[in-house]
């Protein structure tokens with residue numbers, strides 16, 4: 001069977017693509033308007049053609065899209081979620097601006113008619129996203145409407161990621177197979193869910209990030225036991241003490257924000273390593289209420305630090321060999337924090353593959369009908 005072909009819109013560093021790649025798909029095109037995202041995608045998944053485009057201003061018509069992109073089997077993508085995210089000024093982002101990019105994604109799906117499509121966003125979008133959109137709203141000058149047949153929130157921890165990250169997946173896709181849950185559970189159809197993977201699995205897998213690199217020490221990937229690197233080959237982890245440690249004031253402020261917040265509820269300070277990590281944020285670099293904080297020993301004292309870019313990447317289930325180009329730590333944290341966890345993406349990809357395999361026995365892929373557009 002030929003590899004199923006995927007186009008990734010708003011590709012970022014490529015977490016969504018990477019899950020499909022690992023499941024055996026061919027990502028043919030990856031589109032973004034940010035050079036660092038395109039560079040990261042290219043560095044790690046060189047088979048895909050990267051396309052730099054502002055999807056708010058380019059590819060506004062079906063003709064332009066059809067002229068540039070071949071018909072894929074799957075379209076995936078995560079339009080930026082800042083406008084919908086609960087963390088943005090109490091949720092007061094510019095929803096109309098965010099919707100423009102969501103509609104751009106729909107325009108691609110309507111034009112290229114892949115059999116499957118999956119759009120990732122924050123759960124908050126569920127409040128705004130209807131189950132259909134008029135074609136005219138998407139810039140398609142026709143009567144009729146575009147259907148969004150499925151909208152469901154998934155937790156990446158349920159698919160083996162050491163991170164609790166809730167994401168809304170909209171589109172046309174089969175159910176991914178859950179493998180983990182809060183506690184070991186035997187389901188009615190006799191499947192045993194493994195317990196959620198704790199944050200400790202990542203933190204303990206890496207050498208202490210502060211100070212000297214323990215040369216020659218072998219680091220085993222916490223998510224892919226078959227991948228190992230020598231400590232000196234590990235990127236984006238080792239820092240000078242002054243870069244890694246939170247100052248006393250910063251730690252005290254963060255603790256206050258977390259434990260004494262009457263309105264938003266209390267959070268643990270420091271984070272509890274025996275639970276999956278809280279959601280990795282794109283703004284992880286600046287200490288805020290949502291920032292993860294890890295307790296560490298430094299010169300015999302208990303101090304606090306944020307997770308390194310590499311630890312965040314492992315919470316997102318990127319392999320430890322995945323590279324994040326960027327001149328600043330803020331850029332790297334953003335690339336990582338924006339991503340779809342690879343394991344969640346891979347679970348969806350595998351479900352699609354299973355469905356394709358089923359159908360391919362009955363119908364060759366080319367004859368499978370294109371998505372329905374009802375009047």
Ligand SMILES: C[S@@+](CC[C@H](N)C(=O)[O-])C[C@H]1O[C@@H](n2cnc3c(N)ncnc32)[C@H](O)[C@@H]1O
Nearest residue numbers: 010011012014015016033034054055078339340
């Ligand atoms: C949430 S991230 C996507 C992350 C990606 N799905 C992953 O798994 O790594 C959103 C991406 O949309 C890109 N973006 C934002 N506005 C855009 C626009 N107008 N046109 C194209 N890309 C845009 C950002 O640069 C960012 O990389």
